[in-house]
Amino acid sequence: MAVILDARGLEKSFGAVTAASNINVAVEQDAVVGLIGSNGAGKTTFLNMVTGYLKPSAGTIHFEGRDITPLAPREITRLGICRSFQIPQLFNTMTVLDNLLVGVGIVAAAGSKWGARNSAYDDPVKAVDTMLDQFGLGSYRNRQAGLLPEGTRKLLDIAMAMVVRPRILLLDEPTSGVSADEKFVLMDMVMAAVKEHKVTVLFVEHDMDVVARYTDRVLAFYEGRIIADGAPATVLDDVEVRRFVIGSHAAPAGAASHA
Ligand SMILES: Nc1ncnc2c1ncn2[C@@H]1O[C@H](COP(=O)(O)OP(=O)(O)OP(=O)(O)O)[C@@H](O)[C@H]1O
Numbered sequence: 001m002a003v004i005l006d007a008r009g010l011e012k013s014f015g016a017v018t019a020a021s022n023i024n025v026a027v028e029q030d031a032v033v034g035l036i037g038s039n040g041a042g043k044t045t046f047l048n049m050v051t052g053y054l055k056p057s058a059g060t061i062h063f064e065g066r067d068i069t070p071l072a073p074r075e076i077t078r079l080g081i082c083r084s085f086q087i088p089q090l091f092n093t094m095t096v097l098d099n100l101l102v103g104v105g106i107v108a109a110a111g112s113k114w115g116a117r118n119s120a121y122d123d124p125v126k127a128v129d130t131m132l133d134q135f136g137l138g139s140y141r142n143r144q145a146g147l148l149p150e151g152t153r154k155l156l157d158i159a160m161a162m163v164v165r166p167r168i169l170l171l172d173e174p175t176s177g178v179s180a181d182e183k184f185v186l187m188d189m190v191m192a193a194v195k196e197h198k199v200t201v202l203f204v205e206h207d208m209d210v211v212a213r214y215t216d217r218v219l220a221f222y223e224g225r226i227i228a229d230g231a232p233a234t235v236l237d238d239v240e241v242r243r244f245v246i247g248s249h250a251a252p253a254g255a256a257s258h259a
């Protein structure tokens with residue numbers, strides 16, 4: 001399988017805090033990668049570097065063989081790396097439909113390369129309605145985004161990233177603020193959408209039951225370093241991971257976690 005994203009030797013510090021240290025990750029196309037780690041371990045910093053919001057002080061990031069390290073966030077998005085945020089970034093005074101139409105508008109405005117990949121958007125409202133159905137948001141279509149329950153806001157934020165038809169989707173804590181019961185419903189919908197559109201996914205997650213169920217690879221972060229990288233069963237059973245990541249955060253196995 002081809003490598004779609006390749007981060008080499010990433011470094012980032014904030015004063016005395018090391019947020020990234022010698023981060024080396026090659027992600028294969030169609031992978032579903034979970035990013036775990038206690039608060040402040042460097043997970044969001046990694047996503048911020050991949051999306052161009054933060055520039056690493058050393059190292060490189062290649063996407064589909066191209067060096068994207070110097071690019072601005074909007075250029076990286078245009079190439080096909082899209083994200084959702086730890087706190088949903090929505091247009092609160094607009095309807096759910098209009099939020100998604102903004103995403104489609106970004107696609108339409110981005111020129112011929114995007115146009116070719118997004119020919120489905122000849123009919124933007126139809127494309128958005130398909131996305132709304134896929135994410136179970138049909139009944140919220142004409143509701144104001146700012147008034148939605150938190151779980152629905154999370155889903156809309158992810159749908160906003162998906163409607164741009166990314167090649168890589170980065171999700172920062174997609175299930176935080178979502179009730180234990182709803183987490184799996186949300187992730188089932190997200191995973192169905194990413195499989196259908198063949199999107200590579202990296203997501204930050206504190207609930208180890210969600211990590212175990214949906215990922216095929218896990219990266220464990222601790223103090224800006226990756227201390228374990230491999231199959232979920234292996235990483236979640238690793239001694240250091242149990243001590244520094246799971247022990248410090250998650251509830252005991254099987255218990256509901258609201259981290
Ligand atoms: N813009 C910034 N300015 C200063 N310090 C920062 C900045 N961004 C992150 N940090 C620090 O870098 C470290 C890593 O932060 P990061 O947000 O990547 O952690 P995280 O793993 O996403 O944690 P959480 O699970 O709480 O979201 C933390 O100590 C954080 O305080």
Ligand SMILES: [Mg+2]
Nearest residue numbers: 043044045086
């Ligand atoms: Mg974070």
